[in-house]
Amino acid sequence: MILFDSVSKIYPSDFFALRDINLNIESGEFVSIVGQSGAGKTTVLKLLTAEESPTKGKVVLDSYDINFIKPSHLPRLRQKIGVIFQDFKLLDKRTVFENVSFALEMAGKTNEEIQNLIPQLLEIVGLSEKINNYPNELSGGERQRVSIARALVHKPKILLADEPTGNLDMINSWDIIQLLLKINQYGTTVILATHNREVINSLNKRVITLDQGRIIRDQEKGRYII
Amino acid sequence: MLLTNLNRIIKYGFKNFWRNGWLNIATISVIILALFMMSILVMINQLTDKILADIQEKMDISVYFKSEVVEFDIQRIKSELENLSQVKFVEYVSKEKAWEEFQLEHKENPTISESIAEIETNPLYATLNIKARQPEDYPGVVNFLEQDNYRVLISKINYKENKEQINRLSDISRTVRQGGIFLTLIFCLIAIIITFNAIRLTMHSHHREIEIMRLVGANNWYIRWPFIIEGMLFGIVGGIICFLLFYSGIILASPKISNVVSEINLVDFFKSNALKIITLQILTGIFLGTISSLIAIRKYLKI
Secondary structure, rough: OOEEEEEEEEEEEEEEEEEEEEEEEEEEEEEEEEEOOOOHHHHHHHHOOOOOOOOOOEEEEEEHHHHHHHHHHHHHHHHOEEEEEEOOOOOOOOOOHHHHHHHHOOOOHHHHHHHHHHHHHHHHHOHHOOOOOOOHHHOOHHHHHHHHHHHOOOOOOOEEEEOOOOOHHHHHHHHHHHHHHHHOOOOOOEEEEEEOOHHHHHHHOEEEEEEEOOEEEOOOOOOOOO | OOOHHHHHHHHHHHHHHOOOOHHHHHHHHHHHHHHHHHHHHHHHHHHHHHHHHHHHHHOOEEEEEEEOOOHHHHHHHHHHHHHHOOOOEEEEEOOOHHHHHHHHHHOOOOOHHHHHHHHHOOOOOOOEEEEEEEEHHHHHHHHHOOOOOHHHHEEEEHHHHHHHHHHHHHHHHHHHHHHHHHHHHHHHHHHHHHHHHHHHHHHHOOHHHHHHHHHHHHHHHHHHHHHHHHOOOOOOOHHHHHHHHHHHHHHHHHHHHHHHHOOOOHHHHEEEEEEEHHHHHHHHHHHHHHHHHHHHHHHHHHH
């Protein structure tokens, strides 16, 4: 489903964000990418959403070759991928409902469909009661759930999580990780980039460790070791 | 689906427009200023054209014949003139008719009427009034009349006095027009740059929204259209306000201008062209707003 073939990403001024990455992720996997800041975790995710293109090598996602994707195909690619971020990226002036419906509107769903879908999505993330609240009335964990609900609107095949627990305390972090596991159980491939040691060590899932742009370890049931 | 999208695009366009109060007022003011200056330039151009056309309309050549010339000769010259391609029409005023008209005209003035009564013979000349098709044609007509066989019959050709005036006015009009086009172009450019910057500012306040729109897979036109509509709204509101300001400005300025140049009635001119002016102002406003929005949003669509 996801293939990195000898991928390097070099930013201007010769900074190697990734060096010769070979990687294969199957549909339905739960993969953690770990490493310190600057190890290249975010670059891996940005290559998948085609926000960046590889300097060398080949990135394939589903049937899309990221090197040669046409700008007009970008929306379709991105609708297959849900993304969540450390800073949630919610719109402060819109309610929980509006933040999620926004993404549905982009996909051209009718108002009826939106009215039906949003309660279901908020139910999955456990926020049914906060439907009319604004983001600044929610805790960090709740905000991240809103962004997860938004990421799920297209029923994505892949969910990319870029340090989703970076701004959260331990308890909230756990809630979010549990939610990601639940989404993975429904069949969505989850790729989690993090440097949260406790989270990784308790997951018991595949762990890919990056250091200075290289893969130094790729273990089926891995732990956070650097 | 198309209709739903269209609906949303328009809705978001209007929402964006209402949201940033102060920023929008600044943007609209810039558009108004640009439109206002352009309108003044266009107005000045139109007015000089109109004055020139009026004067050209009044322009003609009067040929005064010596008193011994008989009507037969004058009629012959008249028909020869009428055969010239440059000549639009020729009017013959006989000595007697000229005298009658002169007396009629000055009936009210006692000094002149008394003088007229004292003169026994008719002192006036028979005249041909000639109108050419184009102002440039007059010199040709004058040359024709200055041939020797005609020249001996003619006492005076009344053309030269007007000529200089007309040339001067043509020169002024040409300068105004060229300068006006140049200024209008420069102003258009400045207006686009300033409007562009103002719109870029409002757009910056939406950059987070645009980023999220792209990440959830909205296509570029879906993102672009609300901003284009916002730009159009800037233009429409700017155009309407500019029109109202312009109208009030003209009502205030018109009496002062009429004092200096009595032929110009700005209010009448404005009223008879009001529809044209407001259409032009709004269209220019829409053009400014839309182009600026399109350029400004490019930066945020690169991701």
